[in-house]
Amino acid sequence: MSTDNQTTPIEDGEADAESNPEIDTAELQALRERVEEVEESLAEADLGDDQKKMTIVATQGSFDMAYPPLILASTAAAFGWEVVVFHTFWGLDILHEEKSKDLKLSAVGNPNMPVPNAVAALPGMDTMATKMMQKKIDDNGTATIEELIDLSLESGVDLQACQMTIELMDYDEDDFHDGVTTGVGAATALQHMAESDIQLLV
Template identity: 70%
Template sequence: MSTDTPDASVDDAPSDAADGDAPSRAELAARVEELEAQVAAATTDEGDDGKKMSIIATKGTLDMAYPPLILASTAAAFGYEVTVFHTFWGLDILHEERSTDLKLSSVGNPNMPVPNAVGALPGMDRVTTSMMEKKIADNDTATIEELIETSLEMGVEFQACQMTIELMDYDEDDFFDGVTTGVGAATAVQDMAEADIQLLV
């Protein structure tokens, strides 16, 4: 046994070496040329102005609706091809009716001007939302609708997750014109894989 095994490996070794010698200089040169071409193609792709950004929007409170829209429109201004995939409460941002009535939670955020115990009282979300809406208006900050319209005009693709549309019992017609429906997580993963910037909001 112990003598057979080394013999076998000795037999294998020369044949491996023989295979290794097989490619001729010309074949190797051709292979190098092929690889150089591939590297050049990959480099050119990156050099293209095809920068991409992929955002996943999962939140539907008034404060959390802003960041994905501001970043999407700004990235579009930078020349990025932007996709925003809206899922769960993030769908409400694209919902034509519900997007005008996004609310701010008065509990769960210690920076709120009211203590959680008070914030939990009925109607307090309405109060804090009104305060925020007034600040937005006073400060001339763009509204959610303005940001969506602007982003759409700049070519941002808004996607509404099909699974959550059905889960929330929404209709595909409930969303702003230009919103893509009939997409799922695989579409989002593909976008993220191709993107230079990926964000989950």
């Protein structure tokens, strides 16, 4: 570019800015830095979007209902998703160290049971139904609840126990499996749900 080219200034941005009294160099530099910052934060936001999040609210504590949240949570963790399972009401029993070993299937109220409700309501029928289901689970090579809890915790799933229901049920924070998050409530659950791609109530 020749130096006597001042009459046609649209040749080089830098030289143009320097020669143009409307834009000073410092301002241009500041703008460039700002564009870089915005590009960087955009790149970070894109990365954030790739990370899928799932929040499950587990409210049921029967033997059969303990499975769906744990299976979905451990599988989602295998996908590399960030997973929170918020356990409340009877769902707390899934995380309770003692009670989780003794979750029962209800023989009553399930029309798929091979016995009528009148018989299913007899003492011991829940235990029998649970034993039958446990045997089926063993025969099928389905994981135990214990295994799924351990797997979920190992793979970074945040298993949360609702503080209000811990107190309501007269449980102690130490009653739960190691690694379970306590001291959380509805607001925490909602916050996770709001940030999640998938929200499930089980």
